[in-house]
Amino acid sequence: MRNHVEERQRWMAVLARASCQELEQAYSDLSDAPPYVWLRPPESGLVLLRGQAGETGTSFNVGEATMTRCALKLADGTMGFAFSLGRDQRQAELAALFDALLQRGGETVSVALKVISELERTQSLRRDLKSRKTASTKVDFFAMTQAREPE
Template sequence: MQVRNQIENRQRWMAVLARTKCDDLELAWNKLSIGLHYEWLRRPETGLVLVRGRAGGTGSPFNLGEVTMTRCALRLADGTTGFAFVLGRDQRRAELAAVFDALLQRADDVATESRGLVAQFEAIQASRRELKSRKAASTKVDFFAMARGTSPE
């Protein structure tokens, strides 16, 4: 059960990091102010990924198109590996996301502080989604059809 929770947490953290803007990751990195050495397992590289969709979210899957994605992998000096897959071409963003992925797996004070930063990113993203959802809901139009009938007169 503990391993499952660790996997779910890591998936959640990686999703949050993939959606976080580069400027926010850079600020968080500077806030940590640690001298970190790592080696590249896979330098940041950009390519295309096929995106699939479903009509109405439940229909048959179809190929929607391709999007640009950057990926990388690195290993910290202590052997912890970090991976990142981010949409777009920002190689620095992928690098920082991979560094944070590696830091989050450790069991020290830096990992605890990193988890706090990722929790802040998650809260910011949730509030942005909520705001976007409220804006969309305010423009909702309910259409209805009136039944034609004969006049009682």
């Protein structure tokens, strides 16, 4: 049970980080998009962001962020949910649809897992590129103080 929950959390994180264009492309690649009804149509609102200084620091309010949530149900009764940062309602809709597809049995699961793995790979490449760009600007202050001329 725990393994399935962790796997679903990973899928949901990948779907939440995916752009609307990536999800639209994956949706257009589906051979047969299933019909669905809304349990909760996409709606945008604010969430409070909390921060913490260090592992033992006191929590504090950082600010607010816009997010969109929705829930849908496929014809076979499978439900899909999505929460994403921003106000893109189509992104949340597609993420919820893929969440529902990942919970179904049969061939649609393998198609949805292929989409998730491709999105995850793309996101990993983006993260690595961003890390390399950030690392290239790193300044070693200890080395700078050691290189200083004695007075």
